[in-house]
Amino acid sequence: MAAGDEFRPLDEASLVAYIRATPALAASLGGRVDALSVKEVGDGNLNFVYIVTSDAGSVVVKQALPYIRCVGDSWPMTRERAYFEASALREHGRLCPDHVPEVYHFDRAMSLIGMRYIKPPHIILRKGLIAGVHYPLLAHHMADYMANTLFFTSLLYNSTTHHKKQVARYCENVEMCRLTEQVVFSDPYMVSKYNRWNSPFLDKDAEAVREDDGLKLEIAELKSMFIERAQALIHGDLHTGSIMVTPDSTQVIDPEFAFYAPMGYDIGAFLGNLILAYFAQDGHADQANDRKAYKQWILKTIEESWNLFQQKFLGLWNKHKDGNGEAYLPAIYNNPELLGVVQKKYMTDLLHDSLGFGSAKMIRRIVGIAHVEDFDSIEDASKRASCERRALDCAKAILKGRRQFESIEQVIAHVRSVTHD
Amino acid sequence: MAAGDEFRPLDEASLVAYIRATPALAASLGGRVDALSVKEVGDGNLNFVYIVTSDAGSVVVKQALPYIRCVGDSWPMTRERAYFEASALREHGRLCPDHVPEVYHFDRAMSLIGMRYIKPPHIILRKGLIAGVHYPLLAHHMADYMANTLFFTSLLYNSTTHHKKQVARYCENVEMCRLTEQVVFSDPYMVSKYNRWNSPFLDKDAEAVREDDGLKLEIAELKSMFIERAQALIHGDLHTGSIMVTPDSTQVIDPEFAFYAPMGYDIGAFLGNLILAYFAQDGHADQANDRKAYKQWILKTIEESWNLFQQKFLGLWNKHKDGNGEAYLPAIYNNPELLGVVQKKYMTDLLHDSLGFGSAKMIRRIVGIAHVEDFDSIEDASKRASCERRALDCAKAILKGRRQFESIEQVIAHVRSVTHD
Numbered sequence: 001m002a003a004g005d006e007f008r009p010l011d012e013a014s015l016v017a018y019i020r021a022t023p024a025l026a027a028s029l030g031g032r033v034d035a036l037s038v039k040e041v042g043d044g045n046l047n048f049v050y051i052v053t054s055d056a057g058s059v060v061v062k063q064a065l066p067y068i069r070c071v072g073d074s075w076p077m078t079r080e081r082a083y084f085e086a087s088a089l090r091e092h093g094r095l096c097p098d099h100v101p102e103v104y105h106f107d108r109a110m111s112l113i114g115m116r117y118i119k120p121p122h123i124i125l126r127k128g129l130i131a132g133v134h135y136p137l138l139a140h141h142m143a144d145y146m147a148n149t150l151f152f153t154s155l156l157y158n159s160t161t162h163h164k165k166q167v168a169r170y171c172e173n174v175e176m177c178r179l180t181e182q183v184v185f186s187d188p189y190m191v192s193k194y195n196r197w198n199s200p201f202l203d204k205d206a207e208a209v210r211e212d213d214g215l216k217l218e219i220a221e222l223k224s225m226f227i228e229r230a231q232a233l234i235h236g237d238l239h240t241g242s243i244m245v246t247p248d249s250t251q252v253i254d255p256e257f258a259f260y261a262p263m264g265y266d267i268g269a270f271l272g273n274l275i276l277a278y279f280a281q282d283g284h285a286d287q288a289n290d291r292k293a294y295k296q297w298i299l300k301t302i303e304e305s306w307n308l309f310q311q312k313f314l315g316l317w318n319k320h321k322d323g324n325g326e327a328y329l330p331a332i333y334n335n336p337e338l339l340g341v342v343q344k345k346y347m348t349d350l351l352h353d354s355l356g357f358g359s360a361k362m363i364r365r366i367v368g369i370a371h372v373e374d375f376d377s378i379e380d381a382s383k384r385a386s387c388e389r390r391a392l393d394c395a396k397a398i399l400k401g402r403r404q405f406e407s408i409e410q411v412i413a414h415v416r417s418v419t420h421d
Numbered sequence: 422m423a424a425g426d427e428f429r430p431l432d433e434a435s436l437v438a439y440i441r442a443t444p445a446l447a448a449s450l451g452g453r454v455d456a457l458s459v460k461e462v463g464d465g466n467l468n469f470v471y472i473v474t475s476d477a478g479s480v481v482v483k484q485a486l487p488y489i490r491c492v493g494d495s496w497p498m499t500r501e502r503a504y505f506e507a508s509a510l511r512e513h514g515r516l517c518p519d520h521v522p523e524v525y526h527f528d529r530a531m532s533l534i535g536m537r538y539i540k541p542p543h544i545i546l547r548k549g550l551i552a553g554v555h556y557p558l559l560a561h562h563m564a565d566y567m568a569n570t571l572f573f574t575s576l577l578y579n580s581t582t583h584h585k586k587q588v589a590r591y592c593e594n595v596e597m598c599r600l601t602e603q604v605v606f607s608d609p610y611m612v613s614k615y616n617r618w619n620s621p622f623l624d625k626d627a628e629a630v631r632e633d634d635g636l637k638l639e640i641a642e643l644k645s646m647f648i649e650r651a652q653a654l655i656h657g658d659l660h661t662g663s664i665m666v667t668p669d670s671t672q673v674i675d676p677e678f679a680f681y682a683p684m685g686y687d688i689g690a691f692l693g694n695l696i697l698a699y700f701a702q703d704g705h706a707d708q709a710n711d712r713k714a715y716k717q718w719i720l721k722t723i724e725e726s727w728n729l730f731q732q733k734f735l736g737l738w739n740k741h742k743d744g745n746g747e748a749y750l751p752a753i754y755n756n757p758e759l760l761g762v763v764q765k766k767y768m769t770d771l772l773h774d775s776l777g778f779g780s781a782k783m784i785r786r787i788v789g790i791a792h793v794e795d796f797d798s799i800e801d802a803s804k805r806a807s808c809e810r811r812a813l814d815c816a817k818a819i820l821k822g823r824r825q826f827e828s829i830e831q832v833i834a835h836v837r838s839v840t841h842d
Contacts, residue, residue, distance in 0.1 A: 160602060160648055164595040171589035178581050181747065190752040213759045220763060224748055227581055228650050326602065327645055331611040338634045342641060 030056025264353025451477025685774025693779030
């Protein structure tokens with residue numbers, strides 16, 4: 001499969017030669033590799049991404065370099081992330097083919113993945129949310145994706161033997177895990193050269209985060225859970241920039257942070273980034289569009305995403321309750337009443353985890369290293385600060401009070417209360 | 422190092438030949454291998470254990486066979502447990518040399534460990550507790566052992582990189598982990614051919630365990646935590662049969678169940694087995710010795726074990742708080758007040774985990790496959806049943822109510838209330 005035995009960073013010219021020498025990639029272009037056009041489109045933080053087009057089709061080629069792209073070679077980062085990305089794409093793709101692009105080719109030595117091109121009019125969900133586009137199927141699709149990928153990689157479905165083997169394998173993706181630890185669970189709560197915020201407007205807010213003992217107590221618990229608890233194979237970076245959408249289609253990309261970790265980290269990333277999008281809307285409102293209806297749609301999507309996820313996840317659990325999953329053996333949890341109580345507890349705990357992780361992800365996007373375009377695209381810094389501050393205050397309150405919420409409706413009510421909408 | 426490339430089960434004769442051909446073992450016997458005496462002493466459930474004596478010294482040789490010794494070859498079990506036992510003995514021995522025997526020789530192909538002979542008058546702690554012997558240093562020693570082995574293998578001391586590497590390695594000890602899952606967290610709560618109890622006296626009690634939905638809800642949470650949460654390198658079977666004692670010395674043996682799991686599983690195993698010993702005392706009382714003072718000593722030992730463990734563990738934490746441990750970075754948890762709050766929460770959570778796991782271990786010893794000599798040696802079955810029932814009721818109450826306890830003194834008060842002593 002490998003077209004080269006050693007790593008070389010590709011450019012547009014050498015990529016063409018690589019594709020011509022690699023049957024799986026050439027085939028994905030209909031074998032028409034005489035005249036290829038190549039466009040580098042990596043707007044993420046980490047990797048190089050090329051769209052390669054022949055007159056018979058297109059393919060995406062993604063290459064990891066031994067550093068973080070947006071920082072440069074001053075921040076080294078293992079190329080092995082490409083291996084874990086390819087592994088997770090294949091595993092999650094098997095479990096949820098409708099919402100994960102196929103991998104056509106993986107070259108471990110080159111840290112290179114060839115995968116299905118997600119065609120226009122697909123755009124990054126975050127950009128759609130900024131533009132105010134409605135995605136009526138988003139909640140259904142994401143609930144499907146999260147329920148399938150998380151349930152089928154957990155001990156609700158698998159034996160301990162299978163689980164431990166997979167856990168061990170993904171333990172090697174530790175550099176990516178450490179990157180998350182630093183940027184999500186550490187830097188925002190300390191003085192760090194990587195932090196930035198909308199200064200001077202949020203100077204006091206950033207300082208308050210660093211001095212909030214209650215918040216630090218909670219973030220420590222979440223960080224330990226993130227490192228220690230191998231609950232399911234998570235995507236690991238499921239924000240709205242890792243999702244490509246049209247009104248009819250939802251495709252999840254970029255799982256290079258995948259490892260066995262708490263399910264709530266994925267669910268929280270998705271919901272937390274929707275809440276960020278919600279708080280950014282006031283900054284995008286203008287006379288032509290006050291965005292009020294769109295804000296309601298975002299809240300409805302958050303509510304539906306959780307409730308549909310819960311419904312689908314419990315559906316899978318009930319369907320497979322007599323299977324090989326070792327968490328709840330049928331001989332013990334053998335009556336509907338007990339199973340109902342067990343499931344209610346499981347989902348409530350998962351909601352609390354998701355709210356904790358989701359809030360942590362919101363906080364880090366406001367006072368940590370990597371911000372979101374939802375806010376960054378608001379030109380007026382003062383207006384932007386007011387949106388960011390409300391999101392930050394909301395996240396802090398949810399993080400600290402997460403165990404009080406018993407339903408997503410209560411969370412939505414809290415989000416609404418911050419803005420009095 | 423290996424004296425043989427392939428596995429052969431040894432007997433007393435072939436063991437002598439093996440030792441003569443193995444320099445590290447011959448050296449541990451002062452090189453005097455002409456006239457060796459060999460005695461098989463494995464009274465545990467799993468392995469063969471030989472004491473080999475020359476006129477210059479003694480050594481223990483332990484061999485794992487590919488099944489569980491007490492059941493026979495109808496219950497196959499990986500010989501690789503010897504590898505994990507040797508690994509854990511070495512790692513825990515490095516961290517706590519006073520309370521762990523040295524490994525002189527390990528032969529992976531033969532699943533064979535040569536280690537320090539723990540000399541008479543050392544006896545198994547469980548036997549000492551049945552005999553009513555006082556061990557004034559036991560709490561100190563076990564607090565030392567638990568604090569050192571658990572702290573130094575956790576993220577309070579280590580980097581995530583080191584931690585994940587070790588976690589991955591011990592994931593391979595999955596068969597032993599599954600054995601625990603079955604006998605501790607599953608079988609006692611379902612109809613299983615392996616379960617036994619003091620019948621007919623405890624028939625209703627065993628049935629009540631199988632029908633207690635509240636208990637099953639809690640045991641599911643503990644089981645998931647046991648499988649999913651890689652908190653520290655635990656011994657994995659730290660009952661009073663895995664500890665050898667004199668009044669001056671405490672030696673922990675038999676860590677073949679070692680893997681990265683919740684710390685509370687070890688602490689709970691030790692404390693839970695002391696509570697079993699406490700409830701067994703009434704069955705050992707006679708006119709010469711009513712055991713009342715001894716019961717008080719056991720309770721005092723439980724109290725001191727936890728409190729000294731907590732003190733030593735927090736002492737290590739404070740000593741190393743500016744080190745490489747990644748759970749609580751000094752730049753974030755940088756003030757004494759916050760660190761105090763964080764530590765209090767950590768220790769309270771750990772107490773609750775320990776009480777949960779400890780209670781689960783008590784329950785399984787009364788209605789599961791493997792019982793304890795503390796009770797089994799009480800000849801009068803009716804008297805034995807009354808001791809067992811009180812222990813079982815106590816364990817069920819602690820397991821369900823564990824989050825209400827804020828100190829070990831409150832737990833002791835509860836244990837006392839069951840017997841009105």
